[in-house]
Amino acid sequence: MSRLRIQQLQWNGAIAVIMVCLMMAGSTIAFSLSDYIHYKRGVTEFKRFDAALRAAATISKERGPANSLMGASEEQQPQFAAALKASRGDTDVDIAKIETIFRTEIDASPEMSSAFMAVKAQLEAGRKAVDAVAAIPRDERSGTQIAEAIQTMSRAADRAQDYRDVAGRLIIAQAPQTGAEVMLTSMAGTLRERAGRLGSYVVMMLASQGQARSHYRAEFDNELNRLFEVNALLKTYAPSTLHSQAIAQLLDQVTVNYFAGSLPYAQQVAFELNGGNPPTAGEFTQKYVPGMKSTETLRELIEETALTSLEESQQKALRAMLISALLAVTAISVVAGLAYALRRSLFQPMLAAIRQIDDIAAGDLSEPEAMPHAGREVREMFLRLNILREQQRFKRHLEMERKSMTEELKRLSQTDALTGLLNRRALSEAVEELLAAPRSGFRGFGIVMFDIDHFKSINDRYGHAVGDVVLQRTAQILSPCLRPGDLFARYGGEEFIIILGDATEAVAQATAERLRAALAHAVISEEHGLRATASFGVGWRAECALGAWEELAGVADRRLYQAKRSGRNMVYSSDMPETAAAVSTVGTSRRSAGGPDAA
The missing domain is CATH 3.30.70.270 (Reverse transcriptase/Diguanylate cyclase domain)
Known part of the structure; x- marks a missing residue:
């Protein structure tokens, strides 16, 4: 009778362990499935944000051919007019794309609607200003007219960045896991915009005289400081956050091509305007813009790497879900086989296994006591539990790192990069x-x-x-x-x-x-x-x-x-x-x- 009770107790224990394993496996699979859905949404939302980034970038790039056209000679007019037409076509395609992608939010959110309409209105005003200047004979164009047209296009770029930021906040609110990627890609776009704006200030200085030229020179210096700040932030955080050696190498290339190439040329032109033979706006643009291409490539690489990072996290979550399911099936099979075949080497270890599973489910990931009397098969089950425990520890570690990164980014947004004081x-x-x-x-x-x-x-x-x-x-x-x-x-x-x-x-x-x-x-x-x-x-x-x-x-x-x-x-x-x-x-x-x- 006692033997039957023990056998029944063993079976009951085995059934209980199997049920707990099923519950634990279901919980783990549910967590993994939640992570998978979580990152899948992050990938989808980031792709939408990428459209806003690209639209802001194309609007910013449109300034280059616009500046060249306004400063070009009669012989160069057709060439730059064609380049501007092509650039405007790219911009219109990207604006139509974000209007389609964000149609629901534009219709539902006054902030999104206002930001989008501001982009379209300011871009239209900028293009009209550029076309008006380009229609004036070259010798009759004044520096004030050219500078005003450039500034109008710069304001269009500002509105595009405002829309990008509104879209970024929306994306982060809907998919918080994309926060770091959104901020880094935004900074990369800002780097490209700052570089383009520096060139525009030089063009305005070339087209102006006296007090106006001094004003644009001061704006040039201010923009230069902001450019260095954004570049420093990208160098500090982009490679380590996105785990990309390619980004680090491209940042070095940006330093060579732009910061040691185009930028010194722009500074030289700005500093020597009152003497020598300064270039025309078209000549300056032709020499300055090639060095900026590395900043555009950097923005595209950071966007691509950020998206790849989110997609890899999504795949990891999917693999974790499949592994959890496989481990659950394996553990249940092992427990059922051992319950049928073993006595002394199974009963006590199974009770210990139940306690360990309960501890993991409760969040206790400390190392359990060794079971010297467990059979080889039961020790395999404990090994699986250890693997699962390590997975949970790793997941907890990742959550802590993400929290730490969020706090660090918040601190950086509140302090002055140079002095460390409050901004x-x-x-x-x-x-x-x-x-x-x-x-x-x-x-x-x-x-x-x-x-x-x-x-x-x-x-x-x-x-x-x-x-x-x-x-x-x-x-x-x-x-x-x-x-x-x-x-x-x-x-x-x-x-x-x-x-x-x-x-x-x-x-x-x-x-x-x-x-x-x-x-x-x-x-x-x-x-x-x-x-x-x-x-x-x-x-x-x-x-x-x-x-x-x-x-x-x-x-x-x-x-x-x-x-x-x-x-x-x-x-x-x-x-x-x-x-x-x-x-x-x-x-x-x-x-x-x-x-x-x-x-």
């Missing part, structure tokens, strides 16, 4: 949170704005690389001088802003003076013996409404320029006459160790 968007969000928080015992709201003195002279004398070092060292020197709760951000160019969320007016003034002194006494560059000073403006209010802090920032900015006009390297905290309002001054005859223009 303006992150600063606005932080200030809104600060002002919205309860403020018991609040002492006042202060803003300190400062600007590096003679920064342009530093760039002109030592080069932009040293100028970047000055900005970085300024952030490094002054950050330790602030309280933990103070907000420190780069406000633009060589201008910085500090938010003192709970401070008296005296504390705000003292903080500005302490920062001024710390910077003035610090050595920026040992190699060049360079020091730097800054001019400070302070604004303070006992209370500050949620929407009024930017007004107070304007007050601080105005006082900063009072300090500039009064001799620099001083702090202004009121709008009193300049001789009375400065909290601290340093004689204008004083010079830093870096020379007369170093600070």
Whole structure:
């Protein structure tokens, strides 16, 4: 009787194990199927986003033949007119494609509809402007007309990028697993657009004179800085995120072809406009555009690699589902055979196997105790369980890596790439949170704005690389001088802003003076013996409404320029006459160790 009970218990145990295996297999298969569907949707959505990327790229590329046509001689007109016609045809095809692909969203979403209509309207306006200039005889075209037409086409490219970004947010919302790929491909498209825009600014400088040329030169310099930032981000994250050596190699090729080829040529033309024999717009475009092709190839390769990565993840999920099903069938067969054939070597190990399966289902992936009395077949089953456990560990590891990557990308979007400080968007969000928080015992709201003195002279004398070092060292020197709760951000160019969320007016003034002194006494560059000073403006209010802090920032900015006009390297905290309002001054005859223009 006892023997029958044991045998029945063994069979019951075997049946129980088989049921648990089925449940576990079903759960694993369900997870794998969910991953497969998850990545399949990601592939579909990314392909839709790819259409928006391509449309933005073709609109950007249309500027090249348009610029050439407007700057061409009478003999060159037919050649460039044909090239522009072909480019417009490509653009129209891509716009029609995104209209078809996103028709549902355009009809349902006011944001998508508005963004798409803005693209079409601005592109039409840009083409009309280009055609109007091209219809004027070459000798009668003014630089202002050409520049306005180029800017109109640039605005069309801006609207195309706006639409791309709206589409990107939509795709990420519907398929979050595509987030990294969408951001990287967007950055690649932005790199191509920035490069094209630099060329357009040179064409506008070639067509302009006087103040207008100086304005376009300043825009050229600003665009150049943004181009370097995007290129640095791509070099840092694209190869490692997409696991592609080909992307790394092509980034090196972009450096050779564009950053060491076309870009220096554009800079040379921009710098030497007032002397020598500058090229025509058509000649410049013909020499500048070939070096840009590597940026377009880079964008296409990143799109292709991102799509391939998503498709590989989809196939991995499918294989995992099939493997899980195969493992489940194998495990059940082994358990059924051992339950029929074995006694002592099966009963106790099977109970242990049940416990292990329960642990895996509950998320406990720790190593189980060894079963010395298990037979060879049962040990094979434990091996399968170990494989399944390792798969679960690997899956958990991938989820943690994805979460870490998302957090890192979020951090990068909130900080200034050069100094590591908050950028303006992150600063606005932080200030809104600060002002919205309860403020018991609040002492006042202060803003300190400062600007590096003679920064342009530093760039002109030592080069932009040293100028970047000055900005970085300024952030490094002054950050330790602030309280933990103070907000420190780069406000633009060589201008910085500090938010003192709970401070008296005296504390705000003292903080500005302490920062001024710390910077003035610090050595920026040992190699060049360079020091730097800054001019400070302070604004303070006992209370500050949620929407009024930017007004107070304007007050601080105005006082900063009072300090500039009064001799620099001083702090202004009121709008009193300049001789009375400065909290601290340093004689204008004083010079830093870096020379007369170093600070």
